[in-house]
Amino acid sequence: MARIALIETKPSRQKHLEFDFVTDRFALCSDPSKKKVLKGDVDLEIDVDDFDWVILVGSEPTKYFTKITSVTEYSGKVVDKKFIPLINPAMLSFKPEMKQKWKESIESAEQYVTGQLKQKELSEDKIYGITDSRDLYVFLDKAIDSDYDFIALDCETTALYPRDGYMLGFSLSYEPEHGAYVSADCIDEKAEHLMQLLFDKKRVVFHNAKFDLGFFEFHFGFKFPRFEDTMLLHYVNNEQPGTHGLKQLSLKYTDYGDYEKPMYDWIEQYRKQHGILKDSFQWEMIPFDIMKKYAAMDAVCTFILFQKFEEYTKDKKFYKVYTDILLPACRFLTDVQDNGVPFDKERLWKSTELMQTDIEQAIEKLYEFKEVKEFEEKEQKEFNPNSTIQLRSLLFDYLGLEPTSIKTSTGATSTNQEALNILSESHDVPKLILDIRQKVKIKNTYLDKIIPALNRDGRLSSSGKLNMQQIPRDNPIVKGCIKAKPGNKIVAMDLTTAEVYVAAVLANDKNLQDVFRQGGNFHSTIAKLVFNLPCEVDDVAEYYSVERQQAKAVTFGIMYGAGAYKISEQVTKDSGKYFSKSEAEEVIRDYFTKFYGLKKWLDDRKAFISQYAYDFSYFGRKRRLPNVKSDNKGIVAHEIRSGINSLVQSAASDINLLGAIDCHNELKNVDYKANIFALVHDSILAEVEEAGVDRYKELLRDCVQRDRGLSIPGCPIGCDFEVGDDYSMGKFEEKYL
DNA sequence: TGAACAGGCGCC
DNA sequence: AAAGGGCGCCTGTTCA
Numbered sequence: 001m002a003r004i005a006l007i008e009t010k011p012s013r014q015k016h017l018e019f020d021f022v023t024d025r026f027a028l029c030s031d032p033s034k035k036k037v038l039k040g041d042v043d044l045e046i047d048v049d050d051f052d053w054v055i056l057v058g059s060e061p062t063k064y065f066t067k068i069t070s071v072t073e074y075s076g077k078v079v080d081k082k083f084i085p086l087i088n089p090a091m092l093s094f095k096p097e098m099k100q101k102w103k104e105s106i107e108s109a110e111q112y113v114t115g116q117l118k119q120k121e122l123s124e125d126k127i128y129g130i131t132d133s134r135d136l137y138v139f140l141d142k143a144i145d146s147d148y149d150f151i152a153l154d155c156e157t158t159a160l161y162p163r164d165g166y167m168l169g170f171s172l173s174y175e176p177e178h179g180a181y182v183s184a185d186c187i188d189e190k191a192e193h194l195m196q197l198l199f200d201k202k203r204v205v206f207h208n209a210k211f212d213l214g215f216f217e218f219h220f221g222f223k224f225p226r227f228e229d230t231m232l233l234h235y236v237n238n239e240q241p242g243t244h245g246l247k248q249l250s251l252k253y254t255d256y257g258d259y260e261k262p263m264y265d266w267i268e269q270y271r272k273q274h275g276i277l278k279d280s281f282q283w284e285m286i287p288f289d290i291m292k293k294y295a296a297m298d299a300v301c302t303f304i305l306f307q308k309f310e311e312y313t314k315d316k317k318f319y320k321v322y323t324d325i326l327l328p329a330c331r332f333l334t335d336v337q338d339n340g341v342p343f344d345k346e347r348l349w350k351s352t353e354l355m356q357t358d359i360e361q362a363i364e365k366l367y368e369f370k371e372v373k374e375f376e377e378k379e380q381k382e383f384n385p386n387s388t389i390q391l392r393s394l395l396f397d398y399l400g401l402e403p404t405s406i407k408t409s410t411g412a413t414s415t416n417q418e419a420l421n422i423l424s425e426s427h428d429v430p431k432l433i434l435d436i437r438q439k440v441k442i443k444n445t446y447l448d449k450i451i452p453a454l455n456r457d458g459r460l461s462s463s464g465k466l467n468m469q470q471i472p473r474d475n476p477i478v479k480g481c482i483k484a485k486p487g488n489k490i491v492a493m494d495l496t497t498a499e500v501y502v503a504a505v506l507a508n509d510k511n512l513q514d515v516f517r518q519g520g521n522f523h524s525t526i527a528k529l530v531f532n533l534p535c536e537v538d539d540v541a542e543y544y545s546v547e548r549q550q551a552k553a554v555t556f557g558i559m560y561g562a563g564a565y566k567i568s569e570q571v572t573k574d575s576g577k578y579f580s581k582s583e584a585e586e587v588i589r590d591y592f593t594k595f596y597g598l599k600k601w602l603d604d605r606k607a608f609i610s611q612y613a614y615d616f617s618y619f620g621r622k623r624r625l626p627n628v629k630s631d632n633k634g635i636v637a638h639e640i641r642s643g644i645n646s647l648v649q650s651a652a653s654d655i656n657l658l659g660a661i662d663c664h665n666e667l668k669n670v671d672y673k674a675n676i677f678a679l680v681h682d683s684i685l686a687e688v689e690e691a692g693v694d695r696y697k698e699l700l701r702d703c704v705q706r707d708r709g710l711s712i713p714g715c716p717i718g719c720d721f722e723v724g725d726d727y728s729m730g731k732f733e734e735k736y737l
Numbered sequence: 738t739g740a741a742c743a744g745g746c747g748c749c
Numbered sequence: 750a751a752a753g754g755g756c757g758c759c760t761g762t763t764c765a
Contacts, residue, residue: 063765069740278739386760388744408744416745441746445758467757470747499749560753570753581752634751645754649749681749681756743762749755 004113005051007061048082053113058088067268072098076105077251078119079258084109120255122177127300129292130182133191139182140194143174143202150203150228152179152303155212156295158284161462162218162338163455168284169291170216171299174202176307181295183288192220199224205306207231207246207298213334230302232326233309236318239623250301253308259301263294317620325619325654332661339675340459341468342490342687344483344726348451350736351477355443362436369429371398385436391415394429401427446471446478468678468685480732484687488673489723491693493700495682496718497522498652499559505710506618506647509597513712527551530590549575550584554591558602559648561641564588602644609643610636618651618710651710652682655717659704660684666699685727697721 048054048065056062059071062085068074074085086105087098111117130136143151152173159165166184173179187195199222206212209229216222231244243249250256263286271281313319366372366385375383375390375398384390392415395401404422406414413419415433423430446466453460460466471478484490495501500522504512515525524540527533527548533540540548553570562570568584592599609615614624623646627639660679667674672692678685684704688696705716722729 384761386745387762388760389762410743412744414744437746441759444760445747449758467748469749470757473748557753560755562753563751565752567753637751638754642754649755653749683749738765740765741763743760745759745761747756747758 003051003053005048005054007054007056007065052082054083055109056083056085058086061085067265072101073248073251074258075101076108077257078112079261081119084112118255119257121259122256122297122300126178127293127296128180129288129296130180131186131288133186133188136182136186136191137194139172139180140191140198143172144194144198146174146202148175148202150205150303150306151198152205152207152299152306153212153216154207154295154298154302155215156181156283156291157215158282160211162214163461167215167219169288169295171296173296173299173303176303177300179296179300179303181288181292181299187220192222195220196222202226203228205230205302207249207302207305210330210334210337213330214337217334218338227327228306228310229327229330230305230309232322232330233306233312236322236326236622237309237312239621246298246301246305249305254301254304256297256301259297260294263290266290317616317622321620325621325658328661329657332664335664336676336678337461339677339687340455340457340461341466341482341677342484343450343454343458343460343481345451345454345458347481347483347726347732348447351481352443352447352451354477354736355439355447359436359439359443362432362439366429366432366436369399371429374398385433386440388415391433395423399427399429401430442472442475442477447481450481468680471680476728476731476735480726480728480736482685482727484725488687488689489693489725490727490729491674491686491688491696491700492722492727492729493684493686493697493704494720494722495652495656495704496720498655498682498717499648500555501712501717502618502648502651502655502710503559503598503601505712506651507598507601509595509601512595512598513715516712516718517715523548523552523555526555529594530554530587546575546577550579550587551591554587558591558598559645561644605644605647606640609640615643615647617647617654619654619708621650621654623647623650655704655708655710656682656684658708659700659706662703662706663700666703667696670695670699672696693723697723 054065056065056071059069062068062071062074062083066074066079066083066085068079068085071085071087075087076084078084086109087102089102108117112119130139153170154172155170156168157165158168169181169183171179171181203226204224205228207229208231209227213224213227216224230249231246234244234249247258247260251258267281267286270276270285271278276285313322363385366383371394372383375394379390379393383394392413395415396403396413401423403413404419406416406419406422408414408416417434420430420434424434449466450460453462453466455461482490500512501516503509504516511529515522515529518525518537520537521541524537527540527544527550528535528537530551531544531547533544533547535543550567550571553567553574557567557570564581564584567588568579568581571579571584605615609625610628613626613628614622616622623643625639625643627635628643630636630639656679660676663684664676667676670692672689672695674686674688674692674696676684676686684700686696686700701719701721704719705711707716711717724730726732
């Protein structure tokens with residue numbers, strides 16, 4: 001008979017638990033009196049050695065006994081051989097979507113306790129380390145001759161990007177429940193040859209291939225003609241973020257549980273013992289003998305996951321997304337990352353210096369206000385403009401400004417851009433703060449991050465260090481630092497109003513499609529149609545700029561599911577002239593009268609989403625929208641808007657992605673040099689040899705406009721090209737040199 | 738010390 | 750009553 005301790009956060013819940021599992025589910029509990037209740041400030045006298053099983057309900061007990069901070073992840077799983085965390089059932093009242101998880105958790109907990117389920121552990125003859133080249137040859141020979149047509153491969157490295165570090169070793173599994181971790185030291189020429197033979201013969205399965213491909217290709221030059229990715233397979237099956245890690249998936253789909261935990265425990269004790277902070281810990285500090293088991297397990301689990309996930313591909317839609325989009329995208333993005341973003345070091349220094357002096361000057365100005373000094377004296381600290389708390393105090397307590405009605409999401413008085421703009425009318429400090437904020441943001445987020453991350457050729461090849469998606473659009477200070485090498489040009493391609501184009505096709509709205517066919521200025525044409533303006537399209541911007549702005553706001557608003565209120569706000573802001581909600585309602589009505597196909601499609605999709613709680617994008621990506629079943633109307637409305645937006649947004653970005661992939665592949669067969677180095681939303685950036693610019697433009701246009709079934713007949717999606725020495729297209733020079 | 742949260746801002 | 754989608758980054762604050 002198993003002895004069980006049941007440990008819970010709050011005594012008040014105890015009754016509920018006794019009924020639900022001590023009595024009912026865990027009839028095996030031989031000594032219920034032994035269960036001990038944990039209070040807020042933990043009174044723990046339980047000796048875990050007295051028990052076979054210790055069930056931990058809620059986050060506090062789980063954290064106390066196992067140091068695990070996420071109960072949800074481990075709910076119903078065995079940790080450290082005897083602990084079983086469970087989510088706190090109290091949360092079910094406000095998170096009903098967790099009911100399924102709860103049910104599964106107690107079922108699996110019961111199975112562990114009753115012995116129906118056992119946590120597996122592989123013995124040393126099934127999972128081992130290889131440090132000798134001759135052992136490696138034997139191992140590889142066996143892998144090549146194995147019965148399976150795939151192998152699982154994983155590598156351990158000293159850094160996150162190929163150019164920043166090296167490979168410590170790799171692990172490989174070629175049959176179920178069996179794997180080895182190989183020290184990189186024993187990879188010699190013969191081993192490399194055998195490895196390539198293996199990679200040519202079998203499908204190679206990675207978990208997050210983009211990472212491993214980068215290292216294997218950059219450091220060894222291996223080729224992977226056929227690879228698979230369990231992370232992508234899982235992603236297509238369930239797109240919820242934060243669920244795709246090897247750890248979570250192993251917990252959920254294999255019997256090996258949290259096999260890495262002992263290694264993390266080892267790391268923690270090592271850090272403590274040597275006084276190493278979390279950030280300074282390096283993977284090479286782990287001795288091979290500690291590492292081998294856990295590293296090999298990664299490959300073993302990847303192998304098992306692939307066996308389970310491969311069947312997803314029997315679904316046609318699923319197969320298409322995985323094979324035609326995600327795998328090629330993975331291959332493509334690995335190459336794009338390897339190309340790197342061409343930054344100019346001198347310009348980066350110049351920009352940094354400019355921002356630095358500007359910031360210093362602005363701060364000097366700030367100190368001309370006596371209230372700032374008062375603040376510092378009273379609060380006994382240096383004023384920090386980045387702290388919203390301090391800023392609030394300065395503006396409203398020391399300067400005595402009247403707070404605006406704008407609130408943060410938690411109800412506090414906001415100090416955001418809009419609020420500071422209003423406050424600027426009555427004082428100069430808010431204006432200065434806005435200026436400082438913008439410049440500090442540019443310096444900290446972009447300039448300071450890029451310089452230390454550049455490699456010897458001045459290229460940034462680690463996308464993780466800079467998010468290209470959010471580089472300031474109109475300020476040339478960062479864009480100007482992305483500069484082509486001599487003899488080359490930066491070529492930037494943009495899709496024009498891609499989301500509206502996609503909506504016009506999906507909705508099959510002939511009137512909206514005609515706007516695209518007609519060409520010319522998009523928003524002017526729309527305005528002329530909606531308001532029946534008595535002038536030429538080309539004159540709309542001049543004579544009816546307000547109407548044009550209204551039409552534009554409605555067009556984009558619709559893509560996001562905005563209502564009359566938001567549209568009126570937006571137009572008021574853009575035009576500087578008050579535009580009421582009822583006026584907005586009228587414009588929306590007129591708009592939908594003209595584009596009734598669009599209206600009908602939006603209504604259809606909303607109805608579908610409300611009923612089925614999911615939708616598929618044109619290219620087959622599934623989007624689950626469970627919150628449409630919520631009791632909260634606000635949440636339901638948000639979920640529906642989100643679903644509508646994802647239909648147009650994801651199709652538009654897939655057009656861009658597929659165009660870039662095709663172009664990248666075809667560039668291998670041309671006699672000029674062109675490297676795509678980034679995708680930014682609806683645009684594709686490349687560095688192109690001057691003599692090849694025109695041919696590149698033609699090729700890219702051809703690839704992007706290729707008919708993938710999502711086109712207006714006779715009118716492919718619009719591409720705008722910009723060519724320059726740098727990404728600011730000369731504006732940097734104009735302004736700063 | 739470091740995780741989690743809040744607030745803010747940038748892009749499409 | 751609420752009132753436009755998404756993503757991702759940085760900094761400051763708080764708490765265990």
